Amino acid sequence: MSEATASPGLPSRLLADPEMVSACAARDFAQIFQLAKRRGGFHPSRIARACELTPSRVGEVMRGKPKITTMDVIERIADGLRIPGHMLGLADRSWERPAVPEQRQPTAVARPVQEDRPVAAGASGDLDEILAVAAGTRVTPTMLRSLQASIEDYWRHDDEHGGEALRPAVIGQLKYVKGILRDTADPAFRHSLHGIAAELARLTGWTYFDARQHSAARGYFTESLRLAREIDDRPFIANVLACLSLQATYQDKAEDAVTLARAAQDSARLDGGTPRLLAMLYMREAFGHASAHDQAATYEAIGEAQHHFGRIAPSDDDPAWLQYFDHTKLTVDTGIALGQLGDATAAEPLIAEALRAEPTANLRGRAFHTFWLARTQLQGLKVELACTTAGQALDLAAIVESPRVVAHLREFRRSLKPYRHTPAAMELVSRITELGS
Known part of the structure; x- marks a missing residue:
């Protein structure tokens, strides 16, 4: 059976295996991925596609580092491999709930296949399908990976050339993703799309900030916050608040900068806050204090940043957008x-x-x-x-x-x-x- 036609999740016999049960209970994803490969026929590339991870990330996890601790990633693995929620200490997943019996049309009379003739689009179902294909709104893991890759390219271009030229493309893609969100019901895809939209909104805000158009930047940063709040992505909320803190520093609003940086720290701690994230957020606070020429508070915030940075471990599950720090x-x-x-x-x-x-x-x-x-x-x-x-x-x-x-x-x-x-x-x-x- 090819990967394209294979069952969407791990075989039930593997999920019932005591070794898999034990690995899931411990959230030992290195062992889970190894078992999925050896006994379930899920090679790393297939695991990556199913769980919306990169193949290199899957390979690193299978080698034992970094460990996966972020709830968003754990939920994607549960949904991608169809591991029941209780096995990973999660609530029941949406796909575990009994489905409403499908009302099938009678199929007693088989219609002969007519070859070499165009398919008529007069029936509403056929027309809807054609329009859906034309609009490109069918969400797939490939689409999500493509959107993520384009965001990485946008940031790379922004670093190398500035954001003025790429802003129209980013805004267009943000509108496109928001349109897909309106049409998509699958909760797993909606979660990923919200995250992508939030990052596109943040990037748009950043390009306006770099252009010193502060009102427009603040508007897009606020939109990014709303999108991230929809999926309760606390680390990303902290990241956007850090952007707003830096903007306040540039606008000579030192008190606002410190307040926003501390709010970002609070948001990060609600999700466990990795040391790298907290180090970055304390440096944002240091910028605010330095702008106010508060020497004691600046040195204290720098000390906190260095303390947290010293706690970074290879096993930390830092998001991709934080790797620059x-x-x-x-x-x-x-x-x-x-x-x-x-x-x-x-x-x-x-x-x-x-x-x-x-x-x-x-x-x-x-x-x-x-x-x-x-x-x-x-x-x-x-x-x-x-x-x-x-x-x-x-x-x-x-x-x-x-x-x-x-x-x-x-x-x-x-x-x-x-x-x-x-x-x-x-x-x-x-x-x-x-x-x-």
Whole structure:
């Protein structure tokens, strides 16, 4: 029997096997996947398709790391492999409930097959099917994987080129997914679609934020919150609140930034909050305190971020959208927060270290961080070096489209007024002025 026509879940004989029962009770997904492969004929690629995971993730789990602890993923595995809810400590799944008997039409008279003739679309059922195919609203695991892959591509493009050019495509895809949500009844697919829509809304908000269109950004961030709240995705709610906190920092609303970051921490803790997520959220709080020039609170939040980051384990089940927050990101964010406080001596080596380790393809991130390095160098009265570094940020700004980067460079130009007669400052001011013209 091919995978395309195979039973949608694990065989009943395997689900009744004591070894499988024991593995499910312990939520030992490495063992569950191994048994599914050896005794159920479910190869890793098939498990991945059924459970909306990547094959590489399935392979890692089968090797024993990382362990799966997130309820969303556990529920997808239960639904994908048709493991009854009670076996994994879940409520009964929707597909376990008795189905209403289907009212079948009489089939006593067989209609002869007519070959080489077009199918008439006059009957309403046929027409509905044609329209459904044309609209492309039939949800499949392949469609979900494609949507997820497109989001990853959007974020990669945003890092490398800025979000202005891709925004229309993201908004269009968000509308498309919301339209599918209206037409889809399957609870498993609706959960995944809500998550995809929430991420598209967040990405749209981010592109507006990067364009310094704060009202539109806040609207899309709020929509993302609503979509995530529909499926009670607490970690993602925390992620969106972190975006809103960063936006408040840019708008000089330090108190709002701190409040939003703490609300994000509360949301994360309701779902267990992985150490990496809490580390990122405490850095958002540090940014808010640094913007308010509250030195003691900034250092306390940085200390909490570093404490949680030190607790990260390979077995942590972090969502894909959080993987960017690595040691390099923690280092540069710490440097930026200290730079905001005016502690250039501590900030400069941290930002410089992060820039050496940061991927060269992340052009916008490198432009930001190069600006912050220049700013700390200027704070340390290294005027010529600061102008050279800011010139490197300017080179990157000419490649990536990000009004936030340009705004930072204009801010740097104003900071050069006390040194405006030095040759390095005069040349840089001229270049920045040309960029904004």
